[in-house]
Amino acid sequence: MKIKVIVTPKNGVLDPQGKAIQQTLNSMNFIDVSEVRQGKYFEIETDLKDEKDAKKNVEDMCKKLLANLVIEDYKIL
Amino acid sequence: MKSSVIIFPGSNCDRDMDVALKKFGFKNKMVWHNDNVIPKSDLVVLPGGFSYGDYLRCGSIAAKSNIINSVIEFANKGGLVIGICNGFQILIETGLVTGALLRNKYLKFICKNIFVKANKTHNKYFNKIKKDILELHIAHNDGNYFCSQDDLKSMQDNDQIAVRYCDSNGEISENSNPNGSIQNIAGVF
Numbered sequence: 001m002k003i004k005v006i007v008t009p010k011n012g013v014l015d016p017q018g019k020a021i022q023q024t025l026n027s028m029n030f031i032d033v034s035e036v037r038q039g040k041y042f043e044i045e046t047d048l049k050d051e052k053d054a055k056k057n058v059e060d061m062c063k064k065l066l067a068n069l070v071i072e073d074y075k076i077l
Numbered sequence: 078m079k080s081s082v083i084i085f086p087g088s089n090c091d092r093d094m095d096v097a098l099k100k101f102g103f104k105n106k107m108v109w110h111n112d113n114v115i116p117k118s119d120l121v122v123l124p125g126g127f128s129y130g131d132y133l134r135c136g137s138i139a140a141k142s143n144i145i146n147s148v149i150e151f152a153n154k155g156g157l158v159i160g161i162c163n164g165f166q167i168l169i170e171t172g173l174v175t176g177a178l179l180r181n182k183y184l185k186f187i188c189k190n191i192f193v194k195a196n197k198t199h200n201k202y203f204n205k206i207k208k209d210i211l212e213l214h215i216a217h218n219d220g221n222y223f224c225s226q227d228d229l230k231s232m233q234d235n236d237q238i239a240v241r242y243c244d245s246n247g248e249i250s251e252n253s254n255p256n257g258s259i260q261n262i263a264g265v266f
Contacts, residue, residue, distance in 0.1 A: 013223060014257065016180050065141065068134055068170070070177040071223060 001046055003058045004077040007067045008039035042066060078103050080120040083148065085110045085139045090125035090162065098122070110142040118156070121148055125162030125216070135178065135219045136166030145171060157201060162217060165264065174265050175232060176224035181217070182257025188216040191255055193240035193263045194247050200266055202239070210247045211240070215255065215263075222258035222265075232265060239264040 009015045015037050022036040044061070048054040055076050062074040080103040084091045091107065098105040098120075106116050115121060129138035139145070145167075152158045152173050160168035168174045181187060193211050197203045224232070232238055241261040244253040254261045 014179060014182065014221070016182055016184050016221075016257075020184055065133070065137065068137070068177050070225070071179060 001048060001051065001054050003044045003046060003054055005042040005044065005058060005062060005066060006039055006075045006077065007042070007062070007072050008075075009037055010071055010073050013071045039072075040066075078119045079117060080105045080122060081108045081115050081118040082106075082122045082124055083108050083110060083144055084124070085126070085128035085142065085167075087128045087130055088124050088126035088163070094122050094124045094161075108144060110139065110144050112144050113147060115144065115147045115151055118151070121151055121156060121158045123148070123158070123160040123164030123167050125164060128163055128167065131163075131219075134166075134170065136163060136168075136170040139163075139167045140170035149173060159202070162215075166219065175228045175237070176222055176262075176265065178219045179221040179223050179257075180219050181221050181255075186216075186218045187220070187255050188214075189255070190214050191263075192243050192245050192247075192253070194243040194249060195240050196236065196238055198236055200236070200239070202266070210243065210245070212245075217256070220256045220258065220263075222256075222262040224259060229259065237266045238262055239266050 018036040018038040021038060022033055025033045044058055046054045048057060058076055063069065067074040080098045082091050082094045082105060084107055095105050095107060108115060128136060132138055148158060149171060166178050169176060169178055190212055193213055195203045195206060195209055195211055240263045241249050242254050242263050243249045249261050
């Protein structure tokens with residue numbers, strides 16, 4: 001089973017990479033773009049068969065390694 | 078005095094630390110990240126570099142290595158641990174020190190000499206240093222220190238801010254902040 005996770009910078013935390021991407025998009029004439037936040041995407045292949053168990057396990061992984069909860073939020077898709 | 082320098086795959090300032098510690102009279106041992114036990118030490122040093130290629134977040138993989146449980150145990154018993162550069166990033170990821178390190182504000186790898194003002198009250202690290210303003214070298218891509226307002230207040234109240242970026246006169250301002258760190262913080266206890 002594959003579990004997908006998105007990790008993003010928390011609201012209010014400076015995201016210099018997102019800012020640079022936004023400015024580049026604006027300079028490429030995508031003038032409607034007012035903000036970009038850059039995150040990370042994980043695909044985790046697990047041997048567990050039960051989706052609920054697998055997601056619970058992945059939540060533990062997010063808290064312990066995949067996200068730094070001081071600056072990042074995670075979302076299990 | 079005895080010290081131990083931990084070597085991670087990708088550490089590159091470990092031998093510099095060995096030279097520096099020996100210069101100041103330490104009997105230093107190098108300790109491999111896969112070991113489980115730290116030799117008897119008065120000081121444990123996590124050196125700079127690019128541990129595990131800085132994968133995921135700087136210091137995050139090293140913070141889960143075999144030796145780290147012993148480092149945490151040593152620190153919790155009151156042992157002195159210092160983390161410099163990537164070593165600071167590793168300490169942050171272990172949770173031994175508060176906060177997080179973000180990408181530098183202007184997205185540039187910064188490699189230059191800077192000045193910091195040392196907080197010399199109530200701590201074992203700086204009380205024998207005569208100067209207040211130190212000139213140090215920085216080389217980092219993710220040195221932009223961040224913490225929540227609550228953590229910041231708690232650290233201020235407990236005198237946990239170790240060094241702050243300043244100019245050569247000791248003036249702490251936005252102009253003397255190389256990487257966007259909150260409150261010009263360059264190091265914490």
